[in-house]
Amino acid sequence: MVDAVEDTLPPIPKEWQGEVLSTLKSVIDPDLGSDIVTLGFVQNLKLDGRDVSFDVELTTPACPVKEQFQLDCQQLVQDLPWTNNIQVTMTAQPSVQETATLGMSQVGAVIAVSSCKGGVGKSTTAVNLAFSLQRLGATVGIFDADVYGPSLPTMITPQDDTVRFVGRQVAPLQRNGVRLMSFGYVNDGSAVMRGPMVTQLLDQFLSVTHWGALDYLILDMPPGTGDIQLTLTQKLNITAAVIVTTPQELSFADVVRGVEMFDTVNVPCIAVVENMAYYEVESSTPQWNEEALESAIRTKLVESGVELNGDGEGTDTLAKDLVQVVLRNAREKSADPEKIQIFGAGHRDRLSQQWGIEHSFSIPLLNKIAANGDNGTPFVLEFPDSPPAKIYQELASAVVSEVAKTKFAKSMRPSVQYDAESHLLQVSQNGVGSTDEEHVATLPPAELRRACRCAACVEELTGRQILVPSSVSDKIAPRNMVPTGNYALSVDWSDGHRSLYPYRQIRALLHDHEPSANDRPSTMPDTQVETEIAA
Numbered sequence: 124m125v126d127a128v129e130d131t132l133p134p135i136p137k138e139w140q141g142e143v144l145s146t147l148k149s150v151i152d153p154d155l156g157s158d159i160v161t162l163g164f165v166q167n168l169k170l171d172g173r174d175v176s177f178d179v180e181l182t183t184p185a186c187p188v189k190e191q192f193q194l195d196c197q198q199l200v201q202d203l204p205w206t207n208n209i210q211v212t213m214t215a216q217p218s219v220q221e222t223a224t225l226g227m228s229q230v231g232a233v234i235a236v237s238s239c240k241g242g243v244g245k246s247t248t249a250v251n252l253a254f255s256l257q258r259l260g261a262t263v264g265i266f267d268a269d270v271y272g273p274s275l276p277t278m279i280t281p282q283d284d285t286v287r288f289v290g291r292q293v294a295p296l297q298r299n300g301v302r303l304m305s306f307g308y309v310n311d312g313s314a315v316m317r318g319p320m321v322t323q324l325l326d327q328f329l330s331v332t333h334w335g336a337l338d339y340l341i342l343d344m345p346p347g348t349g350d351i352q353l354t355l356t357q358k359l360n361i362t363a364a365v366i367v368t369t370p371q372e373l374s375f376a377d378v379v380r381g382v383e384m385f386d387t388v389n390v391p392c393i394a395v396v397e398n399m400a401y402y403e404v405e406s407s408t409p410q411w412n413e414e415a416l417e418s419a420i421r422t423k424l425v426e427s428g429v430e431l432n433g434d435g436e437g438t439d440t441l442a443k444d445l446v447q448v449v450l451r452n453a454r455e456k457s458a459d460p461e462k463i464q465i466f467g468a469g470h471r472d473r474l475s476q477q478w479g480i481e482h483s484f485s486i487p488l489l490n491k492i493a494a495n496g497d498n499g500t501p502f503v504l505e506f507p508d509s510p511p512a513k514i515y516q517e518l519a520s521a522v523v524s525e526v527a528k529t530k531f532a533k534s535m536r537p538s539v540q541y542d543a544e545s546h547l548l549q550v551s552q553n554g555v556g557s558t559d560e561e562h563v564a565t566l567p568p569a570e571l572r573r574a575c576r577c578a579a580c581v582e583e584l585t586g587r588q589i590l591v592p593s594s595v596s597d598k599i600a601p602r603n604m605v606p607t608g609n610y611a612l613s614v615d616w617s618d619g620h621r622s623l624y625p626y627r628q629i630r631a632l633l634h635d636h637e638p639s640a641n642d643r644p645s646t647m648p649d650t651q652v653e654t655e656i657a658a
Contacts, residue, residue: 479625
């Protein structure tokens with residue numbers, strides 16, 4: 124029987140590896156923007172008879188599209204006419220962290236969860252983010268870096284609170300597989316010491332903790348932007364930061380300070396969480412008097428001259444049908460809870476437009492979230508299918524995606540240079556250092572300056588442009604250009620103004636501006652000022 128099947132299949136090509144790899148090139152990683160073969164994900168390609176097997180090594184085991192990758196790879200190779208059985212094994216790259224801190228050598232990525240003031244729900248976000256990442260399949264740890272007021276012992280009750288040693292290192296406590304460490308687990312009180320001593324204590328804590336192999340270490344930062352926060356950020360080689368705030372205007376100012384602090388140490392801010400953004404009120408179903416409503420509709424139909432037949436039965440039937448339509452619509456409307464924004468509408472659009480932070484999440488003010496923070500069981504563990512848990516899951520997926528971009532696709536960020544000779548900004552769509560003619564576009568500096576959307580140039584509430592375009596000279600030029608996180612470019616202009624442009628805004632301007640053939644250079648010229656963005 125097997126021989127009969129073999130006879131019906133075409134012969135195995137001599138370059139079967141190349142055919143399989145060419146087929147798999149149609150599988151694109153949405154975060155890194157390239158195919159899995161070019162990225163080097165396909166490994167251990169083997170052929171046993173007509174059975175093909177290979178591994179797909181992703182950047183993280185928490186990749187949200189790994190199941191789809193596996194299905195696509197299997198189907199594509201199965202469609203090759205000479206293959207029989209296909210085995211695709213999904214793996215992940217080993218976690219390696221470049222750091223001088225001994226205990227963190229096997230940590231893949233350090234995610235700082237930060238706020239510029241206390242009481243905004245930073246620790247709640249850190250805890251639920253960690254357990255949401257674990258639900259995606261990652262190995263996760265949480266380190267409570269606030270020795271003045273540690274929160275982790277209250278928010279998470281470990282399964283075993285006995286401190287154990289691995290050689291000369293301390294084994295972290297655990298809850299449902301998530302590894303935990305806090306000053307509060309080993310000391311009943313909070314620390315009373317000066318800033319430099321706190322920094323040394325935290326560094327020692329991280330060094331003596333035997334974290335083991337972790338995909339993500341969530342760092343619950345102490346609130347503020349002072350010396351402790353800056354020193355931690357510099358010493359721990361933090362991969363990315365999540366900023367936690369509330370919708371008030373004062374809290375938005377804190378977000379700005381937080382983003383600026385992380386930018387000073389080249390840590391990209393990949394998401395903002397607006398905590399306590401709204402609370403939901405169950406809409407009450409109105410009580411209708413169906414007979415009175417039907418009578419009113421029938422009367423209105425008659426007054427309007429609607430008569431379906433002589434005896435009025437048609438009008439009665441239509442009135443009853445209309446009553447049921449009204450009642451059904453009322454029930455559907457009352458089923459959706461009403462969102463009350465007690466602290467205002469928030470600043471998600473403003474964050475996106477001014478800072479280029481693409482991921483922002485609104486977490487509701489919910490008594491269950493607060494109660495779980497006090498009873499030692501994370502909210503997403505007890506209510507994994509609730510709407511707030513799904514928001515935390517979306518946050519976790521965004522973190523996975525952005526960390527992959529930060530660690531493995533830095534060169535994909537556009538390169539922006541200013542050529543003083545031609546007085547044009549040159550944008551390389553292929554990333555820093557690209558000279559591909561098809562992907563280098565130009566833009567007059569004045570056009571970019573006139574597109575500034577900062578608070579001094581655009582009215583926040585209405586979106587009306589305050590800046591008069593004609594007041595910007597065509598001779599204006601950038602004095603300095605530096606990246607702000609992953610998504611924005613900061614420009615110091617010759618008129619003394621500083622602007623912040625999301626890269627997508629720059630790309631939109633390039634799309635609208637079509638330079639003539641004389642304006643489009645074939646390569647990056649050598650007469651540029653030193654304003655190239657470093658990856």
